[in-house]
Amino acid sequence: MKIINVRTSRPYNVLIERGSLKKSGELISQVIHSKKAVVITDDKVNSLHADILVESLEKNGISASVFVFPHGEQSKSLTVLGQIYDFLCEKRITRSDFLIALGGGVVGDITGFAAATYLRGIEFVQIPTTLLAQVDSSVGGKTAIDIAGGKNLVGSFKQPALVICDSDTLRTLPQEELSCGMAEVIKYGMIRDEKLFETLEKHDISNIDDVMDSVVYTCVDIKREVVEHDEFDTGERMMLNFGHTLGHAIEGWHNYTDYTHGMGVAVGMCIITEKLCSPELSERLKKCVKSYGLPTSTEAPMSELLPYCSTDKKCDSDSINYIVCEKIGQAQIKKVTVSEFSVLMEG
Numbered sequence: 001m002k003i004i005n006v007r008t009s010r011p012y013n014v015l016i017e018r019g020s021l022k023k024s025g026e027l028i029s030q031v032i033h034s035k036k037a038v039v040i041t042d043d044k045v046n047s048l049h050a051d052i053l054v055e056s057l058e059k060n061g062i063s064a065s066v067f068v069f070p071h072g073e074q075s076k077s078l079t080v081l082g083q084i085y086d087f088l089c090e091k092r093i094t095r096s097d098f099l100i101a102l103g104g105g106v107v108g109d110i111t112g113f114a115a116a117t118y119l120r121g122i123e124f125v126q127i128p129t130t131l132l133a134q135v136d137s138s139v140g141g142k143t144a145i146d147i148a149g150g151k152n153l154v155g156s157f158k159q160p161a162l163v164i165c166d167s168d169t170l171r172t173l174p175q176e177e178l179s180c181g182m183a184e185v186i187k188y189g190m191i192r193d194e195k196l197f198e199t200l201e202k203h204d205i206s207n208i209d210d211v212m213d214s215v216v217y218t219c220v221d222i223k224r225e226v227v228e229h230d231e232f233d234t235g236e237r238m239m240l241n242f243g244h245t246l247g248h249a250i251e252g253w254h255n256y257t258d259y260t261h262g263m264g265v266a267v268g269m270c271i272i273t274e275k276l277c278s279p280e281l282s283e284r285l286k287k288c289v290k291s292y293g294l295p296t297s298t299e300a301p302m303s304e305l306l307p308y309c310s311t312d313k314k315c316d317s318d319s320i321n322y323i324v325c326e327k328i329g330q331a332q333i334k335k336v337t338v339s340e341f342s343v344l345m346e347g
């Protein structure tokens with residue numbers, strides 16, 4: 001088993017091992033002593049993986065009730081959050097009990113926010129079952145729900161007590177979801193780790209599973225380092241947004257419908273690199289992106305994307321932070337005015 005210790009204001013371990021879901025009861029018992037938990041999951045993950053978790057919890061003397069909500073981003077809402085609070089009350093969950101998020105980033109974000117706020121805060125464990133959640137959203141302590149005004153606008157920082165990544169669970173993911181997570185993995189290679197990028201170049205979407213444990217380990221370790229330096233997202237953590245400013249704009253242009261977050265990030269990384277870096281680097285990135293089933297360009301005209309960039313919540317009103325990697329593994333954060341960014345992107 002690979003173990004990464006994340007030294008944030010509240011330190012915790014990320015455990016990475018194939019088949020660890022079956023042992024999760026035992027692994028959790030080593031960290032949390034309460035014998036009562038609520039598992040929060042979505043309908044798809046519930047039918048695929050929840051029984052294994054509940055069986056393992058029961059084997060270790062932990063009684064678990066399961067709260068299931070419909071899969072998809074629209075469930076990361078005040079309505080579902082309210083239903084979770086009601087369920088916790090109904091099950092008489094106290095401050096010494098805990099929650100388990102079993103699922104992708106949607107489950108992790110809403111469960112984390114419920115854990116941060118119910119009874120002013122109770123423990124929670126992340127068991128991420130999408131690649132995106134394993135390499136990104138389950139580590140770092142950002143939790144949130146969406147409101148009418150926008151995505152992730154209500155949330156808090158709440159570090160989990162433990163994260164368990166079982167790459168066997170990723171085998172049931174549809175290819176589109178795997179590709180979506182691969183966009184974040186490629187991002188980590190580009191911003192911090194040339195060796196990881198080379199590993200990605202030697203594989204593709206059909207065989208990346210062969211090295212998944214070590215890929216997840218490397219990505220989580222990069223995220224650990226960035227988060228330890230900037231737990232509350234005031235500087236260096238911005239580096240994790242490589243490809244995201246344009247990516248969010250492309251998702252927005254498509255009304256968040258037929259375009260996944262990973263597709264947006266992939267195209268965002270490719271456009272920034274094509275505009276600002278060498279043609280060789282741009283070609284290398286595009287080849288890698290394509291081999292994981294992701295697009296490298298968009299039909300959306302740049303002039304229509306730019307207004308979405310300046311409304312990104314990570315920007316102040318008249319400036320944009322963007323990330324550029326002139327060499328693989330070396331990211332720089334640049335701050336420019338909105339009009340300077342337009343010139344760079346449209347030039």
Ligand SMILES: NC(=O)c1ccc[n+]([C@@H]2O[C@H](COP(=O)([O-])OP(=O)(O)OC[C@H]3O[C@@H](n4cnc5c(N)ncnc54)[C@H](O)[C@@H]3O)[C@@H](O)[C@H]2O)c1
Pocket residue numbers: 042043044045048071072073076103104105106107109129130132133136137138139140141142143144151152169170171172173174177180
């Ligand atoms: N907190 C953070 O730091 C952070 C970082 C990045 C993204 N996020 C958030 O994460 C969310 C996106 O996460 P996501 O991409 O995991 O989406 P998701 O949670 O919606 O999962 C994607 C789909 O995969 C299904 N699924 C999950 N695990 C599966 C499995 N093992 N087998 C088969 N199907 C499975 C889900 O039911 C869902 O339909 C967004 O809400 C985003 O805002 C948060």
